[in-house]
Amino acid sequence: MDSKKVIITLIKINYEINIQLMTALKPYGISIQQFNVLRILRGQKGVAANLSTVQERMINKMSNTTRLIDKLIEKSFVERIICKENRRKIELFITNKGLVFLNQIDPVIDKVEEKMIGHLKNQDKEKVVSLLKQFDFS
Amino acid sequence: MDSKKVIITLIKINYEINIQLMTALKPYGISIQQFNVLRILRGQKGVAANLSTVQERMINKMSNTTRLIDKLIEKSFVERIICKENRRKIELFITNKGLVFLNQIDPVIDKVEEKMIGHLKNQDKEKVVSLLKQFDFS
C-alpha cells in the first residue's frame, strides 16, 4: 500500500473528528482549543499553572497561548495572576465558573467520542494506537 | 481501551504529520493547502476546473478557496479565467510554471511520507487504513 494513501486517510479522519468535536462544542460557545486549555487547568487540581506549563501540555505547541487564555479570562473561566516569586511568570487557575462549565461539557464530548469509535472492539482501538505510534517523526 | 485515548493519539499524530509536511515545504515558500490545490489542478490534465470542483476535492471543504487561489495566482502558478458559457463560474488552470514547481516538490513530499511510515509493513498500512475507515462520522 501507498504511504501517501495512509497519510491522506489519516488527515481526512482527523478533519472529520475535528468537525464532530467543533459541532458538539458550538452550542456552548467555546472552541476546541479553549476547551483543551480548560481541561489542562482543571488537571492542575488547584495548583497554579504557568503559561509555559500549559503550552507544554497543549497539542499545538506553537499556538498563541496568551491570547487563547485572554479569551477564557473574558469568559471568567480562568484567572491570571502575576507570580510573586518570579514576576516574569504568571499563574493560571480555572475558576469555579470554569469548572462548572467544563463538567457540563465533558459528557457531551464523551458522547461524541463514543459515537465515533465506541463501536470498535477494544482490540481494534489498541491496534490503531499501537500502529499510529509506529509513525516516525524524528 | 478508552475512546478518548484513541482520538487524542490520532490528533497528535496528525499534528506531527502536519509539522513534517510544513517543514518540508517551507524552503519552497508554499503552504500545504496551496500545494494541495496545485495537485488538484494538475490532476485535471489541462481541463479547466471550477472553484467548486476544487473545493469538493479539498480536504477542508470550508476553507476559503478564492483567497487560497489568489495566492497561487500571485505566484503565477495558476490562471483564472471567467467562464464564457456561465459568467458566474471561473475556470482555473495550473500554469507551466506551476507544473514545473509541483514536479520539483513531489519527490520531497514523497520522501517525507516514506520517512514517516515507509518502514511499516504493507499489512500494517492496510490495517491502519481499514481501522480508520471504521470511524463513524454520521
Added chain:
DNA sequence: AAACAATATTTGTTACGACAAAAATATAAA
C-alpha cells in the same frame, strides 16, 4: 418583462496556528 429562486463566487469577520521580535524580569559574569 418583472419578480423570484437558484447557483457560483467573493468579501468580511472572528479565531487560531506559526513564527519572529519585543518587552520585562531574573540570573550570572566581568
Added chain:
DNA sequence: TTTATATTTTTGTCGTAACAAATATTGTTT
C-alpha cells in the same frame, strides 16, 4: 555595579478555517 545572557510572556504579522452575508449571474415562474 554594570553588562551580558537567559527566561518568560506579550505583541505583531501573515496564512488559513469556519462561517455568514453580499454580489453577480442565470434560470424559472407569473
